[in-house]
Amino acid sequence: MAGKHILFSAALVAALLLTGCRGRGGLLSYGAVAQVGEALLSENEVAQAIPSGMPPEDSLRMVDGYVDAWVRKQVKLQEAERVLAETGVDIDAMVEDYRNSLLTYRLDRYYMERMVDTVVSDSLVAEYYATHRPEFRLDRDIVKGRIVRLPASFRMRTKLKGLMGSPNPERQQDFLDLTVKNGLELTTFDSWVSFDDFLNRLPTVRGKSYDYLLGATRIEELSDGEYRYYVQITDRAVKGEQAPLEWVAQVVRNIIYNKRGSDAVREMEDSLYRAALENNTLKIYLKTNRE
Numbered sequence: 001m002a003g004k005h006i007l008f009s010a011a012l013v014a015a016l017l018l019t020g021c022r023g024r025g026g027l028l029s030y031g032a033v034a035q036v037g038e039a040l041l042s043e044n045e046v047a048q049a050i051p052s053g054m055p056p057e058d059s060l061r062m063v064d065g066y067v068d069a070w071v072r073k074q075v076k077l078q079e080a081e082r083v084l085a086e087t088g089v090d091i092d093a094m095v096e097d098y099r100n101s102l103l104t105y106r107l108d109r110y111y112m113e114r115m116v117d118t119v120v121s122d123s124l125v126a127e128y129y130a131t132h133r134p135e136f137r138l139d140r141d142i143v144k145g146r147i148v149r150l151p152a153s154f155r156m157r158t159k160l161k162g163l164m165g166s167p168n169p170e171r172q173q174d175f176l177d178l179t180v181k182n183g184l185e186l187t188t189f190d191s192w193v194s195f196d197d198f199l200n201r202l203p204t205v206r207g208k209s210y211d212y213l214l215g216a217t218r219i220e221e222l223s224d225g226e227y228r229y230y231v232q233i234t235d236r237a238v239k240g241e242q243a244p245l246e247w248v249a250q251v252v253r254n255i256i257y258n259k260r261g262s263d264a265v266r267e268m269e270d271s272l273y274r275a276a277l278e279n280n281t282l283k284i285y286l287k288t289n290r291e
Contacts, residue, residue, distance in 0.1 A: 033045075033046050033067055034067050034070060034071050036071055036074035036075055036078060037074070037078050039074045039078070041067065041070050041071075046063060046066055046067065049062075049066050050062050050063060050066070107268075108261075108265045108268075111264055111265060111268045112261040112264055112265065115264040115267075115268075116257065116260045116261050116264050117260065118257065120252075120253045120256045120257060122249075124256060125245075125249055125252045125253055125256070126245065128252050128255070128256060129245050129248070129249075129252055133242065136242065136243040136248045136251075136252075137240060137241070137242065137243060138237055138238065138239050138240060138241050138242075138243045138247070139239060140194050140195065140196070140239055141194070141195035141196075141211075141214060141236070141237070141238045141239050142192045142193065142194055142195060142236070142237050142244075142247060143189065143192070143193060143194075143195050143198050143214070143233050143235065143236045143237075144189050144190060144191070144192060144193070144233070144234045144235040144236075145189050145198065145231065145232050145233040145234045145235070146164075146186065146187060146188040146189060146232050146234070147186070147187045147198075147201050147202065147229055147230070147231055147232075148160070148164065148179060148184055148185065148186045148187075148229070148230045149184065149185040149186075149187075149227050149228070149229050150182075150184050150185075150227065150228050150230070151226070151227060151228075152223065152225065152226060152227060152228055154182070154184075154228070156178070156182075157228060159178070160175065160178055160179075160184075160230070161219050161221075161230055163175035163178060164219055164230055164232060165218060165219045165232065187201055191246065192235075192237075192244060192246055192247045195213075195214065199213075202222050202229055202231065203222055203223065203224035203227075203229065204222075213231060213233060214233065214236050214238065216231075216233055219231065219232050220232075
């Protein structure tokens with residue numbers, strides 16, 4: 001006994017499980033395994049929760065754990081009902097509201113999955129973006145660029161740095177060939193990435209600002225002692241500026257899809273309303289005088 005209103009006999013169930021004393025419909029009927037207030041845990045429920053063929057010691061542990069978890073849950077649930085009832089909270093109304101919300105949400109999803117086209121073309125995304133440009137502002141700094149990591153002892157670092165910063169296509173190819181030939185680690189960001197993610201590839205110092213990299217027009221260099229890192233920012237857009245279409249394209253697609261979904265749900269609601277009127281299953285008894 002663990003309190004005036006909490007009773008359990010896990011040992012009884014364990015013994016029955018171990019000896020295989022099962023009757024028609026489950027364990028032999030010896031009463032409830034546990035009780036908290038008016039809530040009862042049946043032997044059959046415990047028996048069905050314990051896999052058959054387990055070693056006796058494991059069965060004992062599982063029975064004990066199952067009963068203990070059930071008791072703790074019931075104690076908490078009943079205390080919640082008592083406390084909330086004292087504060088005037090209508091639990092039944094909350095449950096009904098939740099049930100109604102869940103049902104309508106599932107119905108909305110049902111119709112959206114069957115009625116809404118999930119394909120949003122690039123041209124439609126570009127059109128929506130062009131019409132709503134002021135709504136898309138960056139909430140962070142973003143960049144494009146590349147980082148090459150080389151050993152501090154690398155002898156051709158001056159040549160490498162010069163090739164990396166050259167606008168000449170042939171010299172750029174020489175740069176790529178040099179990195180491959182010497183097994184240097186080159187990370188290229190051809191698509192927009194947050195500046196913080198870009199910095200995560202570098203040996204940065206906590207608390208130090210690296211905003212100077214955003215305005216850099218040449219190759220910048222960082223070092224962790226063992227390696228050097230050549231950093232090149234090829235494009236940048238800072239917080240508060242117009243967000244590039246490429247950066248917000250997926251956001252725009254989600255907006256368009258959700259708008260389609262809202263329209264489909266509204267159409268479904270209107271259809272159900274009209275059908276109820278036509279079938280005389282809907283009646284409005286409240287009459288108002290409108291000018």
